[in-house]
Amino acid sequence: MKENPNPLSFQARISPEDFLPASSEEKQSLVIMRESVSFWKDGVRRFRKNKVAMTSLAVVILIMFFSFVVPFFYPYTYEQQIRGSEHLAPMEYSEEELAQKAAGENVFPHVLGTDKLGRDYAIRVMMGSRISLIVGLVAAVIILVIGSAFGSIAAFFGGWVDILMMRVVDIIYTIPDILLIVLLSFALKAPLENLAMVPGFGWIQVLGRNLISIFIVFALLYWGGMARMVRSQILTLKESEFVTAARALGAGNARIIKKHLLTNCIGTLIVTTTLQIPSSIFTESFLSFLGLGVAVPMPSLGSLASDAINGVNTYPYLLFIPALLISLIILSFNLLGDGLRDAFDPKMKN
Amino acid sequence: MVKYIIKRLGIAVVTIWLIATLTFCLMNMVPGGPFLSEKAVSPQAMAALEAKYGLDKPLFQQYLTYMSDALHGDFGDSLKQRGRTVTSIIATKFPVSARIGGIAVLTAFCLGVPLGCISAMNRGKLGDSIIIVIATCGIAVPSFVICTVLMYTFGVKLGWLPTLGLSSWKHYIMPVTALAFYPTAYITRLMRSSMLDVLGQDYMRTARAKGVNRFVSLFKHALRNAILPIVTYLGPLLAYTVTGSFIVEKIFTVPGLGGEFIGSITNRDYTVIMGTTIFLATLMILMNVVVDVVYKLVDPRIKLK
Amino acid sequence: MSEYLVNIEHERLSFFTPAGEVKALNDVSIHLSEGEVLGIVGESGSGKSVTAYSLMGLTAYPGRLLGGTLDFNGHHINDMTEKEFQKMRGNEVSIIFQDPMTSLNPVYTVGNQIREALKLHTNKNKAERQARAIELLELVGINEPEKRLKQYPHELSGGMRQRVMIAIALACEPRLLIADEPTTALDVTIQAQILELMMELKDKLGMAIMMITHDLGVVASMCDHIAVMYAGNIVEYGTTDDIFYNPKHEYTKGLLRSIPRMDSREHERLIPIEGTPVDLLNPPKGCPFASRCDSCMQICLREKAPVTYFGDVHYTSCWMNQKAELEGGNGR
16 A cells, blocks of 8 residues: 655655755746636637637628628629619620620629619629618617616616516517508608708618618617616626625716626627627518518618519529528627627636 | 416406507507508598598597407407408418417427437537537528528429418428428527536536436436426417418418418508407417416426516 | 455546646545545645546546546446446435535425435335335434425525435435535534534444545544545545644645634634645646745755655655655654
């Protein structure tokens, strides 16, 4: 059982100096501390290691580049109808364009072909992605602001305020969203058209009132989930010691909400917002598909797909390109959100 | 328990009344009426029509009349489909949507739960990655894309499945697939994360320390805990799905409630809008009560109050 | 060395995490005879729980046994299959976990969870299992056992739940009971009751107990032997008297200085151990305790201390003892 019957056999290698006391510097040099990383740094590091999330981030940036930057120097515009170039297949030239090419002119190819009105499909798809992304981002911001404000107020005050506010959320959850969207787009028609006449509000015409009513509907309807989540987060945080401590130090309600509660659930907020983007894009494409989306000739990915459905037997690529792109955008935002959650959600740390 | 259900139903009645009122106000706030689009109608005929349906009365009186009729179970006649009551429209359309939707939710549940479990049990391995990639793609594809792709491949190109109506079991395959696609993917993901959560719990370690084998520890100890979030999701999902998806019904020409509802909104068929909205809301609220009760049965910690 | 119930020799175990190899156990040897109580003492992350879990085949996923031999009750743990482990767990060896609040499955009744262990390892019929469950609850001092069996874990208090955990662990009369900080999550008064109960049951049933704790007070009153662990090493091993009255490792001495004593004079101060535990991702090549040790010497920085024996049982690995012997002292 004795592993080492004669421990002093070491003696040969050990000199008396070895038994001199070590200085505290020498002791400290032994401590190889793992660099102490803050919550954010640690999260970013974990996020960077996640290949799937990094790839989807790259895809999102690439799509943003194509939808916000490329259209500025693209030789065609989304509403430009080129006569004689209707229904071209991808990379196909019309006869006139072939003639121009023969004459030595530089004709930019229709990378994705053209639609039935002779509009270049590539630029329409890019503009469509732009609209879809704008809808997704704006809606996510609207939902973030309203949802977190509503949820934190309800949770913070508790009691009957909480009960009343959450009952409102329940009711909003139950009203069919299509009903509100359609009714709103009718109801807002006149006021918005009047407003568009006022100088400085011309953009309403460009966006189209449907799109604006979609935003209003998002602002009215879809923050319920966010509000519930923020509320439950804050209800748990509210009981924690640091809030009691802040209160004991005399911090006011507004300060506690802003400084202590919201900052503590900011990670979850970011994740939920990122995951909200794809679901807003989803809803927009669905509405455009119903013909309730953006105004013609402005395309969105949903309306492009919807327009292409009738001719799907002859021109299937007109459907598959926007459909694929919607799926790709939603997929990458979802994966991005999952990656953020894995990196920043404290509960997922293991 | 009974007391709880009664209380919940009481709250439900109030909520439904609020929703009905809200819908009524919204509908009437919007300029234009149900008969405006019919251009050929003379002013006299229009007045006669409005008088017939009581639309010439002051709004508040219309509201009172509607509510008292609705309390007696009379949701009025359709303004656009002559001679049909709202009740009869819902009674013929709802079963169609409910059948497709019910099968779809059942499919989603039966596929999603096992897939999520398998994925969680094999965390980080090949099987898990494959399932999770497919499921993530599944929640990323909008239903109209699935519908048209299904239609194009199996209906048109391959010609394997019929594309119109619901006359045989083969007709059900495509609409059910389209409807079940998203929930299946969603349940798979939900089940996986909930299962992973449960597998990391102390009581799972206790079960292993007792000598329970993998199979029993999964089915007895983990599943019942992990299925709770699915139960929560299933209630609203069922309510939404059985009332019909407009897109699926439109593309596969299924005469269901979803299509009827969208149609009524664009036509301004006030009574049908009101009737279906109340019906949808009631179903939704009932489902939530059912979910809470089921939750109580699965998880003894929940106290119904 | 088959006279021991538990015989762990030179166990090395690492967790292969994404951040790198965490060397949780470096050369751990533990022996335990029938009916004996061994205390394993150390701070969090010193490897005391991992040692016990590896004996039951419960090491969590990224962990891997790298060396050494483990024997328990005639089983050679190193090459046991999961099936064989399942037969052994809960039957020959049971474990009580730290937190009784989360260790019971919330959706099943107490009775269900006790009867499950009986169902797995005995061929008792339903009525017999019920009778045994009642008997077990009485054994662990729970009154109204028939009623308690029908209750769910959330309806019981923490102390009560820990008693239920003990009842589950004892269901099949194991030869060895591992108690992984069984009282840490409980109130002080309940702690004493649970410890007393465990000792009582030990005498009644004659099983061996492996008591894992960071609380020296717990081990003093009930253990025959104590192993002090630090950073995956056993730094000192001996009888309870050896450890308390004749500590030989600087860490053990530090631990003893940091606990309050009943017989201390009024203003005697407690002396904490300064510094933080080592990072097991990058363990130092010398003595793991060197950076926190008041008597740290040059050699401690470079090399691990060899094992020094004091009598048959008591051993430690600390260079201070080498120094003493080198200087011609007798090491006692």
